[in-house]
Amino acid sequence: MTSRPLPPTGPSPENPGALNWFLVIALGIVWGTAFMSVRLALEGFGPISVAAWRCTIGAAVLTACAAALGQGPQQIRAMGGNRGLGFVAGFGVISIALPFLLLSWGQQHIPSAFAGVAMGAGPLLVLLLVAVFSPEEGIGPRRVAGMVIGFVGLVVLIGPGALEGPGALEDSALQTWGQLACLGAAGGYAVGSIMTRRAPKMPPLAFASGGLIAASLVLLPLALATEGLPSIDLSRSKPLLALLYAALLPTALASVIRVRVITTAGSLFMSLTSYMVPVWSVIFGIAVMAEDLPQGLYWGLALILLGIGVSQSRALFRRP
Structure with a gap:
């Protein structure tokens, strides 16, 4: 009598696990507050400086924490070799530095709502990349349907005006380039997810700190060359x-x-945050900034949750 093979005990793309669900929701909340914090930071700093210094400060803090826990840059070389260093550098440039730059520049010429729709296109881009570069994650009709439903919900949530340019903008070429910049940022995040998934196994803290260091090495010289050292006004903290x-x-x-989420639960599962972030952004905008309720809030939220449920139905209803 042959025994059945035991199912995998750890998290996987088919069964992300409770901890990854918690982390994805927490990440959606944290990234949902990012728009407010960046908007406030831009009142005292230039757009390139905001991108550069948030990377540089984040890299310094994360590298110190990683070194204290024995996950410094030497762990990248020890576990991943030169190939691992290449993946970390590519992740930092393509999935951190490039999206930060493109979003900062693009949002000067388009409605901010379009950036939300562009980020929502990320999961659809991830689907295409996973099919080619990470087929072990599994792409079936339920995941495709779930991603499409979620994207429709995102458009409903933000409203059709998100796809239109600002009426006061005279240069339609800049508007078009701004839209392409936001879509390029979504593409950078998508490519970064696949790179993280395909990278040699390395400690998440070392990988993340290395990526931020690489992004800082690109952004900080650019910020200093174009905007100079920021002047800090202590009266406006x-x-x-x-x-x-x-x-x-x-x-x-x-x-x-x-x-951590990408390496354990996969790129497709991680891409669900692209639908959660606009929802949390709207919620924080209402609660903190006293903004009006979008007309399609409830319909959009329902479609987004339905899309997430459809794409993850196998994991949600899996029997123990």
């Missing part, structure tokens, strides 16, 4: 506090969570 918050939580902490 709000932009500085907002920048520190953006560096510590949506950048440093979120990078570690992101790497």
Whole structure:
């Protein structure tokens, strides 16, 4: 009599586990507050400086924590070799530095709501990349249907005006380039997810800190060359506090969570945050900034939750 093979005990793309569900929801909340913190930081710093210094501060804090826990940069070389160093550097440039730059520049020329729709296109881009580069995660009709439903819910949540350019903008070419920049940022996040999944096994803290160091080496010289050293006005502490918050939580902490979720539960599961972030952004906008309720809030939220449920139905209803 042959015994059945035991199912895997650890988290996987088919069964992410309770901890990864908690981390994805927490990441959606943290990234949902990032828009407010960046908006406040821009009141005292230039857009490239905000991107550069949130990476640099986040890298310094994360590298110190990693070294204290024995997960410094030497662990990347010890476990991943030169190939691991290449993946970490590529992740930092493509999935951190590039999206930060593109979003900062693009949102000067388009409605901010379009950036939310563009981020929601990320899971659809991840689907295409997973099919080619990470087929072991499994792509079936339920996941495709769930991602499409979630994207429709995102458009309903933000509203059709998100796809239109600002009426006061005269240069339609800049508007088009701004839209392409936001879509490029979503593409950078998608490529970064696949790179993280395919990278040699390394400690998440070492991988995340290495990626932030690589992003800082790109962004900081660019910021200093174009915007110079930022002048800190202590009488206006709000932009500085907002920048520190953006560096510590949506950048440093979120990078570690992101790497951990992708390496254990897969790129497709991680991409669900692209639908959660706009929801939390709207909720915080209402609660903190006293903004009006979007017209399609409840319908959009229902469709997003339905899409997540459909794409993860096998894991949600799996028998123990």
